[in-house]
Amino acid sequence: MSRVFNFSAGPSVLPEVVLKQAAEEMLDYKGSGMSVMEMSHRSKVYDNIIKEAEQDLRDLMDIPDNYKVLFLQGGASQQFAAVPMNLMKNGVADYIITGQWAKKAYEEAQKYGKANAIASSADKTFSYIPDCSDLPISEDADYVYICHNNTIYGTSYKELPNTKGKILVADMSSDILSQPVNVSDYGLIFFGVQKNVGPAGVVVVIIREDLIRDDLPAYVPTMLKYKTQADNDSLYNTPPCYGIYICGLVFKWVKEMGGLSAMKAHNEKKAQILYNFLDSSKMFTGTVEKKDRSLMNVPFVTGNEELDAKFVKEATAAGFVNLKGHRTVGGMRASIYNAMPIEGVEKLVAFMKDFEEKNS
Numbered sequence: 001m002s003r004v005f006n007f008s009a010g011p012s013v014l015p016e017v018v019l020k021q022a023a024e025e026m027l028d029y030k031g032s033g034m035s036v037m038e039m040s041h042r043s044k045v046y047d048n049i050i051k052e053a054e055q056d057l058r059d060l061m062d063i064p065d066n067y068k069v070l071f072l073q074g075g076a077s078q079q080f081a082a083v084p085m086n087l088m089k090n091g092v093a094d095y096i097i098t099g100q101w102a103k104k105a106y107e108e109a110q111k112y113g114k115a116n117a118i119a120s121s122a123d124k125t126f127s128y129i130p131d132c133s134d135l136p137i138s139e140d141a142d143y144v145y146i147c148h149n150n151t152i153y154g155t156s157y158k159e160l161p162n163t164k165g166k167i168l169v170a171d172m173s174s175d176i177l178s179q180p181v182n183v184s185d186y187g188l189i190f191f192g193v194q195k196n197v198g199p200a201g202v203v204v205v206i207i208r209e210d211l212i213r214d215d216l217p218a219y220v221p222t223m224l225k226y227k228t229q230a231d232n233d234s235l236y237n238t239p240p241c242y243g244i245y246i247c248g249l250v251f252k253w254v255k256e257m258g259g260l261s262a263m264k265a266h267n268e269k270k271a272q273i274l275y276n277f278l279d280s281s282k283m284f285t286g287t288v289e290k291k292d293r294s295l296m297n298v299p300f301v302t303g304n305e306e307l308d309a310k311f312v313k314e315a316t317a318a319g320f321v322n323l324k325g326h327r328t329v330g331g332m333r334a335s336i337y338n339a340m341p342i343e344g345v346e347k348l349v350a351f352m353k354d355f356e357e358k359n360s
């Protein structure tokens with residue numbers, strides 16, 4: 001067996017101990033005589049898995065009792081529709097456009113009401129987070145929407161927007177569990193799990209209970225109503241059982257690592273190694289405004305496309321994989337999620353230094 005250092009933006013690296021445990025439990029989960037994939041979602045043994053996963057997430061994020069945690073399907077993108085369908089009462093919402101994912105959510109919301117783009121960083125290829133201290137929030141906005149960490153562009157919010165009393169909704173797909181979050185700052189948080197938590201397909205919604213309504217337009221599918229899912233503890237139909245089980249193992253791993261404050265320290269240390277090198281290098285430069293740099297996704301370029309391609313090729317051969325940047329930014333992107341060990345970043349930087357010496 002030989003594992004690479006996987007810098008993929010998603011699906012991405014998972015903790016090796018979690019994968020090993022899943023392998024050990026594959027054929028016989030805790031004496032049940034079957035795999036988690038094979039058991040009824042209504043069984044006692046599975047009930048323990050999903051309940052424990054929820055409790056561990058609640059512990060980690062310190063989720064207040066008046067918030068529901070829903071384990072759903074359809075990935076983060078499904079929530080681009082579910083959020084406006086469920087939360088638009090006045091039919092108005094304000095979106096802050098900081099990248100492709102926020103833009104997609106904004107475009108989807110336009111199908112269900114009036115979505116306003118109240119700020120954007122599109123003018124500079126989304127390389128910064130706009131000043132959100134005094135935005136033209138719509139008087140009748142049902143919520144203000146942000147993408148908390150911009151996976152493609154490598155920016156993240158260091159300060160939340162001033163929503164002037166409106167509910168804040170956040171897509172945290174690519175930075176969930178990377179640092180502590182004050183859940184009560186939000187009306188709703190959702191995250192597709194395949195960046196920092198588990199296998200693609202599962203999306204987790206954390207929603208304040210008073211936002212769960214039944215008076216929705218008739219067109220809203222039963223499955224997309226938060227009310228349906230909340231009333232049935234995410235078991236209205238068969239949930240993505242195996243994916244939720246892996247998420248549960250990762251929650252336990254984060255707890256063992258010391259929780260979200262420890263995770264943040266670990267992530268800051270990793271990010272600093274890479275950013276410090278980018279700031280000192282004559283060949284490689286980061287593409288993002290320093291104050292808005294993400295702890296999770298680090299895009300960088302050499303300024304020369306041929307050299308970028310050479311770097312990606314040689315890095316791949318050396319076991320540093322999935323470093324090619326998103327096509328809209330070019331260059332490289334290193335995603336250094338929770339499960340990326342410090343060693344992976346140290347070795348990548350050593351490789352970059354060596355590449356720089358040999359090619360300048």
Ligand SMILES: *Cc1c(COP(=O)(O)O)cnc(C)c1O
Nearest residue numbers: 075076077101151171173174192
């Ligand atoms: C990856 C990603 C998505 C899309 O997730 P899917 O599960 O593929 O729908 C949405 N938002 C952010 C911030 C992401 O990183």
